[in-house]
Amino acid sequence: MSGRAALLCSALVLAVLPAGPASAADWFEMNFYLSGPRYDGVLPPCDYPPALNRIAKRFSQKEGTFWNSALAIVNFEGIRETAFRTWAAQSIPRRFCSGIVEISDGRRTPIHYSIAEDTSMIGASWGVEWCVVGLDRNWAYNPACKMALP
Numbered sequence: 074m075s076g077r078a079a080l081l082c083s084a085l086v087l088a089v090l091p092a093g094p095a096s097a098a099d100w101f102e103m104n105f106y107l108s109g110p111r112y113d114g115v116l117p118p119c120d121y122p123p124a125l126n127r128i129a130k131r132f133s134q135k136e137g138t139f140w141n142s143a144l145a146i147v148n149f150e151g152i153r154e155t156a157f158r159t160w161a162a163q164s165i166p167r168r169f170c171s172g173i174v175e176i177s178d179g180r181r182t183p184i185h186y187s188i189a190e191d192t193s194m195i196g197a198s199w200g201v202e203w204c205v206v207g208l209d210r211n212w213a214y215n216p217a218c219k220m221a222l223p
């Protein structure tokens with residue numbers, strides 16, 4: 074190592090090491106920096122039109138972009154909630170839903186999806202994860218969308 078590189082490394086080590094013994098977080102750190110997640114558990118229902126529209130739009134985008142397909146979701150039927158907050162108390166609240174979708178080629182197939190709190194872009198709102206049975210081409214929720222269930 075050259076002299077400059079050794080000097081730079083030692084300066085970085087000294088800057089990172091604490092000057093004194095470790096102490097507990099002060100009032101400011103505890104109230105603003107170490108507060109942890111606070112989930113309300115307020116989520117839209119399974120048949121919420123913006124959630125269904127988001128699923129249909131992203132399904133069409135995925136099919137067109139990655140699979141060179143013109144398939145689209147035409148209709149949602151029999152939408153029902155299958156579970157709500159099934160995991161540990163401090164985990165992200167999720168509403169699990171299932172139903173039947175009609176695809177533009179005439180097929181009717183099950184869909185499983187979850188609406189989760191603070192999982193949209195930069196955690197600003199609720200987000201949706203979904204799987205259409207038989208059209209999970211990248212096997213993200215394989216086998217047969219089982220991993221999209223609670």
